[in-house]
Amino acid sequence: MKKFLSGFLGAVLTVSVSAAPSVKGPFDPVLQDKYYERVQIPTPAGEVCEVVSIALLPDKKVAIGTRRGDVWVAEGAYENDLSKIKWTKFATGLHEPLGMFWKDGSIYATHRPELTRMTDRHGVGHADSYESICSDWGINGDYHEFAWGSEPDREGNVWVVLCLSGSFYANSDWRGWCVRVTPEGKMIPTCPGIRSPGGIGANEKGDMFYTDNQGVWNGASSIKWLRPGSFQGNPTGNKFYKLAKDFPAPPEPQSGSRILKERLKFPDFVPPAVILPHGTVGNSPSGIACDMSKGKWGPWANQMFLGEQTASQVQRVSLEFVNGLYQGACFHFLEGFEAGLVPVRMDQTDGTLFVGGTNRGWGSRGHYPFTFERVRWRGKVPFEMHDISARPDGFELTFTHPVDAKTAGNVASYDMDAFTYIYQSAYGSPEVDQAKPIVKSATVAEDGLHVRLVVEGLIRGHIHHIAAVGVRDRAGESLWHNEGWYTLNEIPSK
Amino acid sequence: MRLPTLSGLILSAACLAAAEDGAQIYNTLCIACHGPDGKGANGLPPLVGSEWPKGQPERAIKIVINGLTGPVEVAGKAYNIEMPPQGAVLNDEKIAAALTYVRKTFVRGESAVTVDQVKAVRAAVADRTKPWTADELLKAHPFPPAKTALKNLVGSVYKGEWTVMPDFATLKPAQIEDENAGIVSPNQSGLKKNYAMVWEGQFHAPVDGKYTFTFDCDDFGALYLGGKKIAEIKGIGPIGSRAKQATVELKQGDNAFRLEYVQAAGEQVIVLGWKGPKDRDVKWLSDTKSGKAAGPKWPSIAIQPHDGYTAVYRNFIQGTTPRGIGFGFPNGMNLAFSADNLAVELMWSGRFMDGGHHWTDRGQGFEPPAGEGVIKLSGTSGILSSVEATDLIGKYRGYELDRQGNPTFKVVAGGDTLTDAWLPGEHNLSRTLTLQGDKPLVVLLERNLEAVAKEDGKVLEIGGRLLLTPSLPQALKVQGTAVYLTLNPGESITLGYSFR
Numbered sequence: 001m002k003k004f005l006s007g008f009l010g011a012v013l014t015v016s017v018s019a020a021p022s023v024k025g026p027f028d029p030v031l032q033d034k035y036y037e038r039v040q041i042p043t044p045a046g047e048v049c050e051v052v053s054i055a056l057l058p059d060k061k062v063a064i065g066t067r068r069g070d071v072w073v074a075e076g077a078y079e080n081d082l083s084k085i086k087w088t089k090f091a092t093g094l095h096e097p098l099g100m101f102w103k104d105g106s107i108y109a110t111h112r113p114e115l116t117r118m119t120d121r122h123g124v125g126h127a128d129s130y131e132s133i134c135s136d137w138g139i140n141g142d143y144h145e146f147a148w149g150s151e152p153d154r155e156g157n158v159w160v161v162l163c164l165s166g167s168f169y170a171n172s173d174w175r176g177w178c179v180r181v182t183p184e185g186k187m188i189p190t191c192p193g194i195r196s197p198g199g200i201g202a203n204e205k206g207d208m209f210y211t212d213n214q215g216v217w218n219g220a221s222s223i224k225w226l227r228p229g230s231f232q233g234n235p236t237g238n239k240f241y242k243l244a245k246d247f248p249a250p251p252e253p254q255s256g257s258r259i260l261k262e263r264l265k266f267p268d269f270v271p272p273a274v275i276l277p278h279g280t281v282g283n284s285p286s287g288i289a290c291d292m293s294k295g296k297w298g299p300w301a302n303q304m305f306l307g308e309q310t311a312s313q314v315q316r317v318s319l320e321f322v323n324g325l326y327q328g329a330c331f332h333f334l335e336g337f338e339a340g341l342v343p344v345r346m347d348q349t350d351g352t353l354f355v356g357g358t359n360r361g362w363g364s365r366g367h368y369p370f371t372f373e374r375v376r377w378r379g380k381v382p383f384e385m386h387d388i389s390a391r392p393d394g395f396e397l398t399f400t401h402p403v404d405a406k407t408a409g410n411v412a413s414y415d416m417d418a419f420t421y422i423y424q425s426a427y428g429s430p431e432v433d434q435a436k437p438i439v440k441s442a443t444v445a446e447d448g449l450h451v452r453l454v455v456e457g458l459i460r461g462h463i464h465h466i467a468a469v470g471v472r473d474r475a476g477e478s479l480w481h482n483e484g485w486y487t488l489n490e491i492p493s494k
Numbered sequence: 495m496r497l498p499t500l501s502g503l504i505l506s507a508a509c510l511a512a513a514e515d516g517a518q519i520y521n522t523l524c525i526a527c528h529g530p531d532g533k534g535a536n537g538l539p540p541l542v543g544s545e546w547p548k549g550q551p552e553r554a555i556k557i558v559i560n561g562l563t564g565p566v567e568v569a570g571k572a573y574n575i576e577m578p579p580q581g582a583v584l585n586d587e588k589i590a591a592a593l594t595y596v597r598k599t600f601v602r603g604e605s606a607v608t609v610d611q612v613k614a615v616r617a618a619v620a621d622r623t624k625p626w627t628a629d630e631l632l633k634a635h636p637f638p639p640a641k642t643a644l645k646n647l648v649g650s651v652y653k654g655e656w657t658v659m660p661d662f663a664t665l666k667p668a669q670i671e672d673e674n675a676g677i678v679s680p681n682q683s684g685l686k687k688n689y690a691m692v693w694e695g696q697f698h699a700p701v702d703g704k705y706t707f708t709f710d711c712d713d714f715g716a717l718y719l720g721g722k723k724i725a726e727i728k729g730i731g732p733i734g735s736r737a738k739q740a741t742v743e744l745k746q747g748d749n750a751f752r753l754e755y756v757q758a759a760g761e762q763v764i765v766l767g768w769k770g771p772k773d774r775d776v777k778w779l780s781d782t783k784s785g786k787a788a789g790p791k792w793p794s795i796a797i798q799p800h801d802g803y804t805a806v807y808r809n810f811i812q813g814t815t816p817r818g819i820g821f822g823f824p825n826g827m828n829l830a831f832s833a834d835n836l837a838v839e840l841m842w843s844g845r846f847m848d849g850g851h852h853w854t855d856r857g858q859g860f861e862p863p864a865g866e867g868v869i870k871l872s873g874t875s876g877i878l879s880s881v882e883a884t885d886l887i888g889k890y891r892g893y894e895l896d897r898q899g900n901p902t903f904k905v906v907a908g909g910d911t912l913t914d915a916w917l918p919g920e921h922n923l924s925r926t927l928t929l930q931g932d933k934p935l936v937v938l939l940e941r942n943l944e945a946v947a948k949e950d951g952k953v954l955e956i957g958g959r960l961l962l963t964p965s966l967p968q969a970l971k972v973q974g975t976a977v978y979l980t981l982n983p984g985e986s987i988t989l990g991y992s993f994r
Contacts, residue, residue, distance in 0.1 A: 048853070068853050069808060093806030093819070096857070113808070113817040113833060116892065124897060131892040135833065139816040143857040168624075215578065278583065279522040310526045359536040361576075361856035363527035369536070426582035426623075427561070 027335050035382045040338055041077055041372045044087040050370040051356025053100035054345040055107055063090060063107055064356060064372055065097035071107060077374065078352060091118045091127040099149025110149020110160055112139055115181050136187040137162050137179065138172025145172060150200045150208060156183040159226065161197040161210045164236055168216055176237020178226050192241060192250040193232030198309065199344065201288030203319065204302040211285035211306060214278050219421020219429030221282035222272030223306060223317060225326045230270035255425040260461030262423055273326035274317050275463050275487045278428065281330050283310035284362065287344030289353060296351025298377045299386065299400055307341035307355060312365040314344065314355065318387035323490040329388040332481045338371040340364025352376055382480040383473045388466060390492050394455035395466065401473035402448025413470025414439045414453065418462040435459055448474065463487050514587045516595025523580065524592065532600030539568035539575065541600040545637045551593060551607045553635035555615040558589050561625035574855055579625060586612040642676035642779055643768065644751060647695035649673050651683045654690065656756050657730060659716060662692055678753055679781040680762035687759040696748035703771030705744050710737035710765040711755055718752035720744065730758050733765060792850035799824040799846065804899035807847040812860035813870050814839040821901055822846025823918035828865055833890040836905050837876020837938060841960060842868040843993050869960055871940035877905055877912065878936040881971060881978050910935055922992035929981040941976035963990035
């Protein structure tokens with residue numbers, strides 16, 4: 001009877017609560033080009049360059065790693081005239097290099113079997129030394145056992161997130177874990193709970209994040225904070241803690257629950273920093289770049305930019321730290337890339353964003369099977385919600401242009417809905433526990449850049465979708481992207 | 495834009511709950527792989543022209559709920575896919591709406607899928623956690639037999655032993671059956687050996703013109719069209735080399751069809767297909783189809799040494815461990831080193847590797863070497879503390895390449911460093927093992943094949959094919975089918991490898 005009743009109530013809830021209308025219009029390439037210049041960079045002629053990693057080298061050289069296992073270095077990838085770009089094959093014979101960086105004259109690649117340091121020891125123009133730095137994780141021939149590697153952190157450690165076998169199982173050692181590899185090649189087990197990563201990168205503080213894809217235990221895709229020792233939510237690989245010295249047994253959460261409920265039981269369970277609603281924002285998030293360009297990429301200091309493989313887009317994420325956890329909002333940002341994006345790399349010195357993509361095996365939007373592209377800010381600030389910040393009784397929205405006080409101060413300019421996902425061992429989840437928070441007041445700050453929303457019905461743990469369709473700037477312009485999704489892990493006390 | 499009022503929103507949500515928008519669901523979740531027009535995107539399978547969403551909807555509902563994994567044939571093409579399950583994402587109403595949209599838009603003429611149908615399937619598969627395989631689904635929900643061009647087909651079985659075609663007019667059939675599916679198969683006899691079968695009926699030609707028939711069988715048979723024998727296979731033998739092609743002019747409409755077949759013993763197979771004047775692909779009249787890809791097929795992408803430079807391939811190489819590293823030398827000799835077992839585990843000659851398997855798909859599975867005569871030298875620990883030991887010692891530390899791309903592998907074991915350099919000669923590979931450190935190491939050279947000493951012990955012949963010539967024969971120890979090399983610190987030993 002109880003079960004029947006709860007099902008019945010669920011049905012009533014579905015009918016009585018409505019989502020805010022989807023307000024994203026079709027892609028407008030002309031409008032995007034007013035703010036950001038997207039250019040496809042020619043790859044080596046006749047070569048299949050399914051770009052899955054990018055490294056920035058001194059002297060404005062850029063290296064790309066391909067799924068076929070080659071590393072090519074470009075000279076001239078920053079130039080206006082890309083017809084003169086010069087490519088040199090630096091290395092070959094890697095097994096899907098999904099992470100790459102340059103350090104002290106060598107290119108390092110995290111690929112399926114190991115972390116490799118590649119060096120041109122004898123000045124022959126390509127790598128003649130392939131040193132194996134660490135290969136302490138298991139692989140068994142399963143194609144899904146990917147290894148995604150970061151750039152080195154401040155201690156010189158490379159963080160590696162290890163996808164589950166077949167994205168479901170833990171059939172080889174350390175599958176479903178994040179490990180760190182020290183410069184000496186020692187492997188430090190760091191976080192259990194990984195499912196199927198698509199990229200890894202640090203923010204301005206040096207805290208490491210990765211993207212994890214919708215699937216088992218992931219109701220939707222998300223960007224997650226790899227706090228050392230934390231549990232990331234998928235218990236499949238938990239058993240490997242026994243292989244480590246002194247690693248406590250990770251949590252064994254209840255399936256069919258909610259993330260909030262389970263993480264309150266287990267203090268080591270760090271919830272996703274920002275959930276990317278499935279189908280709407282995220283299908284398969286990938287590479288991560290933090291904007292530390294000091295304004296050269298636009299007014300997005302310290303925000304995170306995520307690749308999206310299925311939709312061939314770049315999404316924008318603003319983060320804040322509340323009660324010891326990261327949380328924040330995601331926004332649509334750039335689209336129209338020519339293949340499903342995997343690596344995203346920002347040159348912080350001049351704000352150039354390099355992205356690469358491939359559609360092989362996993363379908364994506366775009367006109368090409370693979371791509372290498374460059375995006376630059378044109379210097380014109382689009383009218384956007386810069387960020388969303390949680391308050392005890394609502395949110396503060398920050399805009400990139402001073403807003404028109406009349407529209408921005410009118411509660412009817414905003415619409416909100418909130419929901420979460422079932423936290424379960426099944427693949428994905430519908431949106432559930434829908435609610436309709438009400439914007440009670442909207443107060444525009446004197447500078448016109450901040451609007452304080454008092455909201456009735458905030459729900460801890462829910463994703464709060466805020467659509468600011470009616471807001472105009474002082475020139476009467478509407479927002480380029482007029483909605484954001486805030487993951488409210490914690491409601492701040494002040 | 496005017497903002498809808500709250501009450502308006504509630505109303506539209508209520509309507510939505512009653513009728514989910516299948517197009518919207520398709521355009522959000524399905525479009526990236528199946529394409530906006532249902533014709534497939536980026537090499538992923540289409541819905542248009544596919545049998546999978548057709549007919550009783552249970553098959554399609556199961557795929558949406560649990561997903562589909564592995565090899566699958568769609569609209570005549572082989573794929574190897576991983577369709578993610580949607581059962582936990584979409585409720586019954588949404589699945590019914592999305593599948594109804596697919597069946598109305600891309601399949602046509604198929605009924606809507608009801609919420610009750612989805613509900614029933616969901617209850618039936620409640621315990622299932624894994625995606626389906628195509629084989630599982632086809633076993634439970636086979637495609638309806640397609641109509642062939644053969645009408646009123648009747649099969650007669652005769653018992654007896656023949657080496658030439660008998661005169662069937664003088665024989666009495668043991669059994670006569672209608673074959674309404676219009677397919678010929680030796681299995682219809684119910685026998686394994688010593689019988690003959692004759693099928694008679696009409697071949698329906700859709701237009702006037704030239705028709706090409708492909709015919710092969712094990713053991714022998716004859717094909718008649720319009721009362722004329724157009725192809726015959728004589729004598730006892732297998733399919734393959736004796737296959738016949740015959741082109742005949744046929745009028746639109748029914749043409750007399752007759753197939754005579756004799757099975758002696760062993761395999762029993764008939765391969766029969768045809769192509770009309772306007773057809774690109776062969777249509778099959780037999781249960782066995784030739785020329786059909788068995789499982790996934792990839793285009794060939796040869797990986798070969800070029801300009802005297804040795805090629806490298808690091809991927810899943812069949813016969814060695816997942817951390818396999820292949821080197822293909824310009825002299826046509828090849829090896830695969832296992833970075834797990836620290837040993838050269840495979841050697842072969844001829845073509846090096848083909849990248850088509852791993853480079854045109856997601857990279858599932860192991861790919862065998864492309865060349866001939868693969869010799870598997872070992873499959874266990876390659877660096878040992880003594881001949882008696884079995885535990886792996888040491889760690890793979892990478893390789894260096896010389897100017898021609900020839901590798902020197904490096905292994906570290908405690909205070910020892912072992913380098914293992916390979917250089918191609920005209921017809922051989924020269925291998926130099928050098929140990930630096932503080933204690934001796936044992937290198938396993940092979941443990942799978944018989945090793946026979948030749949030329950006064952100067953040469954070891956391994957598996958009858960590979961010749962091993964050590965610079966210091968006494969350093970080698972043959973024990974059973976295993977060959978060990980003991981190296982002392984400061985020592986360097988060269989071995990020549992050549993194929994007989």
